[in-house]
Amino acid sequence: MGAPTIEMEERDEAGKVSATYVESASGSSRRVDVILPKNTYSRWARLINVFLPAGYPNSVTDDYLEYQIYDSLQAFSSSIAGLLSSRAVLQGVGVGDADASPTAALLLTVVQESAGRLATILFAHKLGNSLVAECKRYRLLADIFNDAAMILDCLSPAFPKPIRVVFLSVSSVSRAICGVAAGSSKTSLSAHFAMWGNLGELNAKDASQETVISLMGMLVGSVVVSNVSSTFATWSSLILLLSLHLFANYRAVRAVRMLTLNRQRANIVLSNLIEQGKALTPKDASEQERIFEWDGILRWRASEITGHAQIGVRLQLLLASTGSIAVTGSIQNPTINLADLLETYANERFLLWVNAKQRSVQIVLKEGCTTASQLKAWTLALMVTRRLKRQKLPSSDPQGVLMLLREELGEANRNFEDFLLQLTLVGWDVQSSMLETRSGFRINFPVGHNAEGKKKNASGRHRSAEIDLDP
Template identity: 30%
Template sequence: MNLLDKLKMPKKEPDEVKAPKVEVPVYWLETSDSVTRRYEFEPHGYLSLKVVNNSRPICHRVVESFLNKFFPSGYPYSVNEGYLRYTQFRALQHLTSAALSVLSTQSLLFAAGLRPTPAQATAVSWILKDGMQHVGKLICSNLGARMDSEPKRWRILADVLYDLGTGLEVLSPLCPHLFLEVAGLGNFAKGMAVVAARATRLPIYSSFAKEGNLSDLFAKGEAISTLFNVVGMGVGIQLASTVCSSMQGKMIAGPLLSIVHVFSVVEEMRAAPVNTLNPQRTAMVVADFLKTGKVSSPADLRYREDLLFPGRLIEDAGNVKVGRALHKVVKPSKLQEWKEIFPEEKFVLSPGNKWTDMLLEHNATGEDALRGWLVAAYATSMQKSFNDPRASLLQDAYDKMNTVFTPFLCELQAKGWHTDRFLDGTGSRFAF
């Protein structure tokens, strides 16, 4: 082959350098807080975790194990403010409740003529759930709407009823001839308490759910309840064997345990930032907005709620009362006049001397209730400053409400309030 032929031959390109294949690792190691963890994808696609090295002190590992078993995943970032305080008093509540239950069961057996050992009381407690308790459950089950509106109040009432029923059982040896009556009345109160406590559990847990983790919250809450119920039963057995072996001892320890029990549930409820709108919370939100121009969050209001008398009027929020019957507060002519002036609204306001009645249509939401409450509050504020006719006041208040409602509603929702519904308990509503 001559030189010319060699020049005409195509040049061989150098071999292209192929990028090496990057193998996706099937496992990897992560180190955090002196702990090395090995993560691996299983063949079926699930991710497994194994602790390879843990150089932390044993106390830190015990604490982490406890948190994993009794607190929601991602705690404290996965829950709302107040969950730890709620959990602390919930544990104390269950401990004292279980101890009281042991003492009451021992007293009931004593009143029935038996001489049980303290440990036998825990086994026989299941037998005492008879028909009267079911009657109490049926009666209390009809009050579900009120429990939705005021879950904190009914949760406290549930524990008061429970302690009342337990107290009757503790006192049963003083009147052995009335054993059936006393035990039945005690179980009746405890039956109502069980329904009220269970019915209000979901709204309370929902107020802490921050990342859609309601099931995790519920499961860990039940774990804490179970643990401290067992501890409380142990405390009760110890008390029944020592200081409460006599009736005098029960008369001292019983009220003390009951006081701690009720105090614990009150502190639990105060810690819970319930984020649904009911009359009291709506009035407080509106009053704060008119005074400061800011919207309070559920956590801001939790310690200001009146848990015993939630129906009190708030002057700064227009002294609004919700849920009275339509025929009692509005004449047909006034109702027709209102609907002509504000045809698109799903609320009716009827100002009175002491308060302003607000009535809602059947399909009214929390936004409709907020609109009506703002109108009533602005009208009351204007009435103190001017001497305009009442109809003009309502029109001016309505116009002012429309100018501020959109940013007000956006801020409410940003703070975590649920504005899609208004829980007014058993309040009357109307429909045309």
């Protein structure tokens, strides 16, 4: 009996067969035949592949293509609109004006650049942490600021020079905010799209796409600028282009189905889990997601507002929400015994209190708090505020609030492990923390101090436990 034939296929990164190797034997001789498939890529397809990540579509998420189509459309329209605004800026600094001074134009540029760079520093400091968690919001917001800058540029030539300086400076600030928001949010979106750890290559291909689209936009824009000169035609073209730009951006971010749970997506998914016992997929949740949402709002199933929550706050803020008054760094007459609160959350990595009247929740995180603990705290906030909305409690009854918290915490503990399992099974990333949108604080307990030792550390109602706050 002859030796068996061996056949192997070689595939490229996209999963297509690039070669087939067949080893066969005839008597004492053996040979390997290399069978190359017919070229299944057209010239157009090979050109397109230059701008797509290696291994496409397997190397990226399902929402990548739709996002890139709309992103390319918005970049094209923005390039043309940018030429119209650039022409207005040149008119504003004196191009074509015999009385204009090069020095004045240079000084105006210095003022603009200074305003823009200061805005970059302040915006990055103020909202740096929320840019990742709310990347869809800030991706769209970046282009709103960019379009506002273009409108200000086009308005500036109609005003006297002192007012023109103000318009162009505000325009520079808007562009600076756009740069920070767009850069950070786009990085987060790219990390979402990259499935094979190919973030660097995906960004490089995205830069190639933008280069071609911007070049096409400049070529078409050159024709537009050459033929559009009247005020009415300029503004009509600008409004049309900016409308197309914002529409394409809106559709682009709507197409993205993030896998991480920020505050809004946590509201949608967790409330559905509590009420229906079923985890929504990232695709289902994205259909209910708002692009612009109030920070910290608690919504039940994306519709009913039940309250407001802050996570990662200072312990002082939680104590103040119990009805205490902060005077010169001290908490006077707290309405709840801190030791009782510590005992309630002895087995948790967080402390939570709710103002029953305002349905405002303060969540303090302990050192070593995991993403799962943060999600549990947010789940508890949803449960507590929903119950308070339906079952009014006297705002002056802190013990009643504490009892309610203990009941809801017990309910959350019975179901939360199952919640995490269901979320993981439908594709949610429960390892990445996206609930904190500001730099948060953590509390730690000195050695030998814990909830079990409350009798040693808290002898009366108005005595607070010794807790260190991280700076």
